[in-house]
Amino acid sequence: MKIMDEIISNWNISLDVHSSKNVEVQTLHPRSLSYKSKQIYLSTIDDRRRTILAEQKENRLAVIERFRGLFDKENFMEWHDIEKKRTHPCRKKIKELINQLMYSEWLWKAPSDCSEWLVKLCPVGKRVVLLAKGGKSFAFYKNGLYKKLHTNLPGGNMESIKDYCVLDCIYNNDTDFYYVLDVLYWKLCFLNSTCDFRFYWLNNKFKEENYSPKLGLLQSYPISDLERILNVHPHYSNDTPKLDGVLFYHKQALYEPGITPLVGWLKPFMVPTIMNIPVHCNYVDGIDLNNIQEIMAIENQHYYSTKKKGKRKTPKQKTPNKFPESMEET
Helix, strand or coil, X not given: CHHHHHHHHHHCCCCCCCCCCCCCHHHHCHHXXXXXXXXXXXXXXXXXXXXXXXXXXXXXXXXXXXXXXXXXXXXXXXXXXXHHCCCCXXXXXXXHHHCCCEEEEECCCCCCCHHHEEEEEEEXXXXXXXXXXXXXXXEEECCCCEXXXXXXXXXXCHHHCCCEEEEEEEEECCCCEEEEEEEEEECEECCCCCXXXXXXXXXXXXXXXXXXXXXXXXXXXXXXXXXXXXXXXXXXXXXXXXXXXXXXXXXXXXXXXXXXXXXXXXCHHHHHHHHCCCCCHHHHCCCCHHHHHHHHHHHHHHHHHHHHHCCCCCCCCCCCCCCCCCHHHC
16 A cells, blocks of 8 residues: 555545446447438537546446455355366356456547547457456456466465456457556556556556566557657567557546547547548558548448347357467457
8 A cells, every 4th residue: 555655646646536427338439320420429529528527526436336346255266266167157257347348439530638648559459358366367358268377467376366456458369468458456446546547557567577478568658659659660570469550548537347438449540530640651551541431430330230240149168168279269
């Protein structure tokens, strides 16, 4: 606690910020909007963000209490004994944990307050929750599968067995590497901390120690650095992994489950049109930059058609805890 208090004091920031209610995906998320209704959406997006930030200040405790319930004493043994059961030991609990992830909306237009946003450049990969608890570390995937790995995160080894850590990550199969996006828990709950403080905390922690050779932090940058960063290609050495897109985080956003307009998403080739920021020619080669919003609409249609198909029932697996050879199969 002394370390936590010292860092907060040095950073000179108040954590008296509150949590938000979940955003209604079907009514607010741009993927659910028709192309014709986009202009109405654009005219209200700034108001929506202000409203959600205000709601977060009024409801900070609700999301924290819901999250804590996943790791109370009654549920601890289900997580601790995950490897001892032939069938999936706690599929419902894993689903609840996965449902705590925060997802982005399309960034249909540049924010009116760019200085209040941070960006992270994301590799191609699968979104996972990384849990360290009871001396072990597991990565959980949307389909209920999991993979064990060795880490020195709080709760990930016997020296810190009483602690636990929950990270929001991207797993890339080509590099067999976990890229840390955000933190939900690190000995203490961070759901009631603002985005800029969460990123500040992670940056300090990953500077102090290498927690695993398969785990690294995705750095955050101000939007003003985006032109410099995207004028370099490839972003990763030997273009492995490939750059998937850019996440835009509002600095004052709390970590809330579901889709939120306080986190935006753009593919690299969309940045010049939406943000009026030039990028390396390789990112836009062969793409008609005059039809970016139409491309977004096509992506929307593909997203929902794929999601609808995914609801079909599939036969039960004989070994549901088996990890696939390629996460692209999931």
